[in-house]
Amino acid sequence: MKSILKKLRRKQRRFVGSDLPRLLSKNVLLAKLYYLLFSRAFDRELRSVLAGRDAYITQLSSEAANATLLTRNIHRLEKGLLMRPRRDTFAAGFITETVTAFSKLVKRPQTCTPDQLRWFADVLREYFTATAQSQHPVIERQRQRFVTLVVEEELDEVRKVPYKRTQRVNISFEDFAKLSYQRRSVRWFLEQPVPRTLIDRAISVASQSPSACNRQPFRYVIIDDPAKIAKAVELPMGTRGYAHSIQSFIVCVGNLSAYFHERDRHLIYIDASLANMALMYSLEVLGLSSVPINWPDIEPRERMMQDFLGLKDYERPIMCMGVGYPDPEGMVAYSQKKDLDQLRVYA
Numbered sequence: 461m462k463s464i465l466k467k468l469r470r471k472q473r474r475f476v477g478s479d480l481p482r483l484l485s486k487n488v489l490l491a492k493l494y495y496l497l498f499s500r501a502f503d504r505e506l507r508s509v510l511a512g513r514d515a516y517i518t519q520l521s522s523e524a525a526n527a528t529l530l531t532r533n534i535h536r537l538e539k540g541l542l543m544r545p546r547r548d549t550f551a552a553g554f555i556t557e558t559v560t561a562f563s564k565l566v567k568r569p570q571t572c573t574p575d576q577l578r579w580f581a582d583v584l585r586e587y588f589t590a591t592a593q594s595q596h597p598v599i600e601r602q603r604q605r606f607v608t609l610v611v612e613e614e615l616d617e618v619r620k621v622p623y624k625r626t627q628r629v630n631i632s633f634e635d636f637a638k639l640s641y642q643r644r645s646v647r648w649f650l651e652q653p654v655p656r657t658l659i660d661r662a663i664s665v666a667s668q669s670p671s672a673c674n675r676q677p678f679r680y681v682i683i684d685d686p687a688k689i690a691k692a693v694e695l696p697m698g699t700r701g702y703a704h705s706i707q708s709f710i711v712c713v714g715n716l717s718a719y720f721h722e723r724d725r726h727l728i729y730i731d732a733s734l735a736n737m738a739l740m741y742s743l744e745v746l747g748l749s750s751v752p753i754n755w756p757d758i759e760p761r762e763r764m765m766q767d768f769l770g771l772k773d774y775e776r777p778i779m780c781m782g783v784g785y786p787d788p789e790g791m792v793a794y795s796q797k798k799d800l801d802q803l804r805v806y807a
């Protein structure tokens with residue numbers, strides 16, 4: 461009897477695990493049916509994306525300042541300003557929304573940094589100067605509103621508007637290549653605390669990475685208290701065997717409330733990953749080393765991390781990182797990379 465049950469269970473597992481996906485992946489409706497009836501794998505993502513959309517809409521319709529929306533729109537204005545040739549009239553379709561968002565932010569300047577506020581103000585000022593000839597009624601109306609919002613121009617400061625880059629950095633390709641060959645995932649660290657100043661310096665560099673519409677929809681949570689590290693390193697699955705060696709643990713958390721459209725849901729991963737690479741290189745040149753650690757989308761672990769960090773429903777861990785001073789006695793994997801010919805094709 462037991463062996464018959466075992467056989468049946470194995471058959472059922474095979475059916476749900478491989479035969480069903482083959483059958484139901486033929487079209488979207490069937491695929492949805494599969495994930496409705498047989499798998500919970502996308503539940504967290506669905507809910508987070510929707511929670512993000514809700515938070516975005518709520519912010520938009522409330523008096524709360526939405527620095528993310530403003531960042532995106534200011535970025536769009538900057539693109540209009542640097543367009544060749546520049547048009548006399550542009551951004552008429554979203555300048556009202558932009559000035560509205562700016563006016564909310566001026567009332568609550570604590571929701572952004574002084575540098576951000578200056579950038580918003582400087583670009584808007586530049587925009588209204590550039591479109592002065594347009595006589596467009598919408599732009600004119602917003603110009604009138606903008607001048608009443610008075611954010612004083614710091615005349616002695618560099619204005620935060622599009623500019624021509626005249627300098628090149630003096631880092632040779634060879635030096636940069638050396639850095640990329642030197643960086644390896646390090647899993648053995650000296651028992652030595654990592655100064656917060658170094659982590660901060662590395663993150664400041666990472667913050668210069670590109671992100672879609674400059675929204676930077678992520679943040680870093682750094683755990684460097686030994687008791688907390690001991691708990692945190694157990695949350696992802698990939699730290700077995702070396703978890704105890706990690707001196708500082710970073711969780712990169714994505715923020716889905718930056719988006720109205722579901723189509724943008726992958727940007728948290730793309731933008732954060734671009735920054736994370738810069739972060740790892742920065743750590744390396746500061747004498748530290750790191751190991752990127754996968755964050756598995758598994759509901760019980762998601763819940764544990766959410767509780768541990770107090771994350772909102774629209775926030776999602778992107779990946780973790782172990783950091784420390786590399787133990788010279790510890791080995792790193794050789795990690796042979798793919799050949800150029802395997803990686804690229806000129807189409």
Ligand SMILES: Cc1cc2nc3c(=O)[nH]c(=O)nc-3n(C[C@H](O)[C@H](O)[C@H](O)COP(=O)(O)O)c2cc1C
Pocket residue numbers: 643644645646647696697698699751752753754755779792793795
């Ligand atoms: C997204 C991502 C997730 C990773 N997750 C883990 C992990 O959970 N545990 C681990 O030991 N290494 C992890 N790594 C490190 C990879 O194993 C490593 O980058 C790869 O083998 C190449 O080696 P290298 O980093 O030394 O070049 C991860 C790397 C990335 C980029």
